[in-house]
Amino acid sequence: GESVGLHLPTLSVQEGDNSIINCAYSNSASDYFIWYKQESGKGPQFIIDIRSNMDKRQGQRVTVLLNKTVKHLSLQIAATQPGDSAVYFCAESGAQGAQKLVFGQGTRLTINP
């Protein structure tokens, strides 16, 4: 899951298995959450988002789950492929009214053949 510090959390999974990446967010007033994927040397790419009035949203091979009670967000990737290897960030909308996102530390996902 997400954590503060210099060492990026890592997750290793076998190709074809499902991956679950977790994120604990900080602000109970946040009403919008996003998952991004970042490959080495590139900018983050949008994967999926969810608003606080939902607890689950599905995309192509990805599902985001939101548990507002414990301020927890997760990203599930089905049938993981080598191209899924990347760093994954969760982000929450800021509480100040401006359109600002606050990002977690990220989790590095490695796919084993």
Place this chain on the structure above:
Amino acid sequence: DGGITQSPKYLFRKEGQNVTLSCEQNLNHDAMYWYRQDPGQGLRLIYYSQIVNDFQKGDIAEGYSVSREKKESFPLTVTSAQKNPTAFYLCAIVKDRGFYGYTFGSGTRLTVV
């Protein structure tokens, strides 16, 4: 590029020098952001602008300056006052109305030599 262009991709700065990173967008959107990313860490907000001729400091604005003279351009200057400027710099825009998350540029990697 999704409507947002950062340049250069790599930039080298000598000690005591100011350097300017470019961010241009052709989507006619108002909000633009600069983030800094250090190895193994998440994204930290430097500055953001929601309208021409106006901008606000983010969490780590010291040692940086910006301008927003045109809607399509939001350049970031890394000044000599920034003591540890080596990092990956990302520009972002809010691509869709109603705030559906950022679209990021491809980034500029700045190295002090």
